[in-house]
Amino acid sequence: xxxxxxxxxxxxxxxxxxxxxxxxxxxxxxxxxxxxxxxxxxxxxxxxxxxxxxxxxxxxxxxxxxxxxxxxxxxxxxxxxxxxxxxxxxxxxxxxxxxxxxxxxxxxxxxxxxxxxxxxxxxxxxxxxxxxxxxxxxxxxxxxxxxxxxxxxxxxxxxxxxxxxxxxxxxxxxxxxxxxxxxxxxxxxxxxxxxxxxxxxxxxxxxxxxxxxxxxxxxxxxxxxxxxxxxxxxxxxxxxxxxxxxxxxxxxxxxxxxxxxxxxxxxxxxxxxxxxxxxxxxxxxxxxxxxxxxxxxxxxxxxxxxxxxxxxxxxxxxxxxx
Ligand code: AMP
Ligand code: MG
Numbered sequence: 001x002x003x004x005x006x007x008x009x010x011x012x013x014x015x016x017x018x019x020x021x022x023x024x025x026x027x028x029x030x031x032x033x034x035x036x037x038x039x040x041x042x043x044x045x046x047x048x049x050x051x052x053x054x055x056x057x058x059x060x061x062x063x064x065x066x067x068x069x070x071x072x073x074x075x076x077x078x079x080x081x082x083x084x085x086x087x088x089x090x091x092x093x094x095x096x097x098x099x100x101x102x103x104x105x106x107x108x109x110x111x112x113x114x115x116x117x118x119x120x121x122x123x124x125x126x127x128x129x130x131x132x133x134x135x136x137x138x139x140x141x142x143x144x145x146x147x148x149x150x151x152x153x154x155x156x157x158x159x160x161x162x163x164x165x166x167x168x169x170x171x172x173x174x175x176x177x178x179x180x181x182x183x184x185x186x187x188x189x190x191x192x193x194x195x196x197x198x199x200x201x202x203x204x205x206x207x208x209x210x211x212x213x214x215x216x217x218x219x220x221x222x223x224x225x226x227x228x229x230x231x232x233x234x235x236x237x238x239x240x241x242x243x244x245x246x247x248x249x250x251x252x253x254x255x256x257x258x259x260x261x262x263x264x265x266x267x268x269x270x271x272x273x274x275x276x277x278x279x280x281x282x283x284x285x286x287x288x289x290x291x292x293x294x295x296x297x298x299x300x301x302x303x304x305x306x307x308x309x310x311x312x313x314x315x316x317x318x319x320x321x322x
């Protein structure tokens with residue numbers, strides 16, 4: 001199949017909506033990363049997402065709606081915490097997990113009783129959902145376990161020939177995937193950290209739990225699911241001094257190492273000392289350094305604070321071996 005890349009206008013949005021309605025796949029920009037969209041109410045269409053990405057059937061996908069009111073199409077219940085969080089953070093990089101309605105096919109939820117829903121804060125994403133007239137099931141638009149795409153060219157690199165169309169809406173402003181919060185229990189539970197931090201959630205809905213499988217939190221190597229990874233091995237350094245030591249060590253061993261860190265005098269890529277700006281640049285930086293020039297990428301870890309939790313989570317996953 002030929003993958004068409006289109007800039008966004010009325011005509012290409014119309015064409016993309018036609019592809020979705022016909023059961024095909026369209027990659028589109030959101031404020032987090034590029035999504036790979038299919039009609040969430042059509043099991044066969046969603047199956048194409050899993051095939052194109054090589055995604056295991058056990059990993060459910062997020063359903064994207066254009067407006068808060070549209071959750072009734074896919075949610076069987078809308079708990080109080082969901083209402084509060086959506087009121088405060090939608091449209092935005094927050095996904096809530098709630099009981100699913102009968103309209104949602106099993107493949108979307110990995111056969112589970114809950115569905116993950118998000119309303120993206122991106123005009124193109126919402127225009128596409130509206131034009132298609134159906135909610136969009138959309139994981140990140142990359143092959144499974146690889147780096148997520150924050151530009152149309154990243155999508156093309158990973159999925160060329162496997163999907164019908166890419167809507168090129170320029171670089172994503174958020175840069176990492178949404179925060180996922182399960183609100184089906186007594187207390188909201190963060191399943192995946194993101195740009196909406198634990199303190200931000202707590203300000204709206206009281207105490208929240210954090211799922212123990214988050215590598216940056218649990219520190220359990222066995223639970224470090226490899227994900228969001230470049231081809232080039234990533235080595236984490238807890239401090240700038242350790243990054244330097246590792247760099248020198250690799251130099252002696254004739255290993256070509258790139259350094260992602262905070263000190264512009266030392267780093268191959270100096271990163272912003274602000275979690276939001278760092279997140280925006282993270283995947284683009286790793287995509288760039290993953291072009292074969294280096295044998296490994298040393299990353300100086302940001303501090304272990306709630307504001308940096310999502311960035312640290314993605315770095316731990318990028319460095320995980322399996
Ligand atoms: P991705 O679409 O690749 O950004 O990943 C979607 C994330 O949402 C994964 O971490 C999934 O495990 C999570 N997710 C999606 N649907 C559900 C669900 N029904 N229950 C719990 N987590 C979910
Ligand atoms: Mg993904």
